[in-house]
Amino acid sequence: MERILRVLVVLALVGAAAFWYLTRPIGLDGESVAAIDALTPDVAHGETMFWAGGCASCHAAPGATGDDMLVLSGGDSLASPFGTFYAPNISQDPTHGIGDWSVIDLANALTHGIGPDGTHFYPAFPYTSYVHLERQDIVDLNAFLKTLPADSTPSKAHDVPFPFTIRRGIGLWDRLFLTPDWVMTGDLSPELERGRYLVEGAGHCGECHTPRNAIGGLDRNRWLAGAANPSGEGTVPGLTPDKLDWSAQDIAYYLETGFTPDFDSAGGHMANVVSNMAHLPPEDRAAIAAYIKALPASGS
Incomplete structure (x- = not known):
């Protein structure tokens, strides 16, 4: 019996180690970081990317119109079979928003679904689509976001049940569904x-x-x-x-x-x-x- 218990403990440790390895956050490699850092931002084009990406649709306050659409205080809800997700504050507030993010932080969020601290984002944030964004477009978008106002509204916590509260597990989901491959392929105009x-x-x-x-x-x-x-x-x-x-x-x-x-x-x-x-x-x-x-x- 003691031998069986030892085997079970070893298997549990191996399983835990495998889970930890497979779910680890994987961000931009050094070459990509250097390439992004070398780019010169175009704020005007960043505004085009802001609208193309629909940033205000989710991250402006519910019911916002006009110039208030540029106050990205968050709060919009997205119901799903896995719970209800709330768009976070992505304004330039350094505490409650993303005012202290670097362009690399934004690039990792958009293309790899991870935050500056390595936390996996829920795929309610469409990083599985944003993975296609070109480096220059990310740099330009970041520059435009830096021109927008700060707002100190705290982000609302997501309403999701266990086990979806274990964000580390999203790393496994990403391995299945986060891909840079295009759907439409072939010789396109x-x-x-x-x-x-x-x-x-x-x-x-x-x-x-x-x-x-x-x-x-x-x-x-x-x-x-x-x-x-x-x-x-x-x-x-x-x-x-x-x-x-x-x-x-x-x-x-x-x-x-x-x-x-x-x-x-x-x-x-x-x-x-x-x-x-x-x-x-x-x-x-x-x-x-x-x-x-x-x-x-x-x-x-």
Whole structure:
């Protein structure tokens, strides 16, 4: 019996060590850090990336409008099967926001889902899409964020049950679903490459419009085919050609104005998305539309 107990203890220690190793936070390597540090920021382009990434949609205070959308005090809620997540304060407050973050801290958060202290972020923060962001765009975004106001509102704690409170375990989830691979591949035109970057990367459209599996990973085989609403009410529509018969011009116009070909208008969270996309240059909205029109049928 004593021998069995020793074996069990050894197995438990080996299992714990393996878990600790596999779930460790992995950030930018030294080469990437040096490359980012060498870049010169473009604040004006950083503002474009701010709107393309939808930062204000989640991180502004609920109900904020106008200039208040630039006060990134957080608080917006996202219901999910795993609990309710609250967007944190990402204003320039050094205590309650990210005012003391470096550009490398921001890059690690956006592309690796980890904070300056090595804490894993929950994938309610769409770093699995932001992993596609180019280094220059991150540097520019960081420069623009530094121009925004500070706000001392504390971030609201997430309402998630055990075992999802064990953030270390997200490291295993990341090993399964955090990938820099594109969904749309092949010999793409420059317009389609730009559309892919905006849809799969900065705009993180798949986070809402793609169904997820039992553990919350995106089902890339049904990319943008529509999904259950995380709140449990209704569905998020599909964007594949068997689900959306709009022309490219219809899509681009909708992203600029919020008006559909049927004279309806965007509502709910999509109204915020349209508000963001309206800040982009027309060629970016056209690139998004071209990407959507190039999607294959979902088969579902």
